[in-house]
Amino acid sequence: MAKKRKSKKNNNKLLNSNLQFHGAWINPDWQSSGNASILFARKLPSGLLSFVHFGILVSVSKCDDSFLVSRITEEKFRNEFLADRKLLKIDESAVKDILRGVVRANKEDGYEVPKEFYNAVKLVGNIDWKVEKKKEEFTGSVLRYAMVKDRDDVEVEVRQTSVFRESDESTDGAREFLWIEARKKGVFAKKKLKTVGRVKFTDDELIIEVSEDEDKEFLDHKIFQYLGACIE
Structure with a gap:
């Protein structure tokens, strides 16, 4: 009787914000062009990298492209995804700020996101997309x-x-x-x-x-x- 094959573990479980932050990059003209191409990477205990990519239309807070790679060598990541693209390094917080608008637009306005979007977000971390309502201010008049x-x-x-x-x-x-x-x-x-x-x-x-x-x-x-x- 043939042995049953063990099901492969879901690599998406590796995607979490507890991993060491390796770096985040964005195209330098993202503000003027309104199109942001973001790479965000964390390092696994093995030394390999996990990274995600987001393609975002900033003006309408809409993600039109997203993919993730759960295991890749640092050299391959550098050669195949960073080389010759002249991307700028940015902070984790800057990535979260951009993603916050996308998550809000998806939750409140129903803008669709790519299938892999929320799995990719797991690597970045928790996105607090709700904005506290500012109390209305009034003059003394x-x-x-x-x-x-x-x-x-x-x-x-x-x-x-x-x-x-x-x-x-x-x-x-x-x-x-x-x-x-x-x-x-x-x-x-x-x-x-x-x-x-x-x-x-x-x-x-x-x-x-x-x-x-x-x-x-x-x-x-x-x-x-x-x-x-x-x-x-």
């Missing part, structure tokens, strides 16, 4: 308006107006809403969503904390278009 309707009725009006979005800091006892408008700087600039203020309530007042002083007059004019029947 404040606009105050007396409410001519019941506070609950005014809140209903605010909720039904599309430019107001309830803040993460809002609570049952202290409701607050971010005022977000499509604004642009310059005649030919594209409009972008911008938090222009924050709306809060007291028992009888509606208060607007202004994001930038230059928007104060704009907010004072607009609030009566949105909530003119509720405030004075």
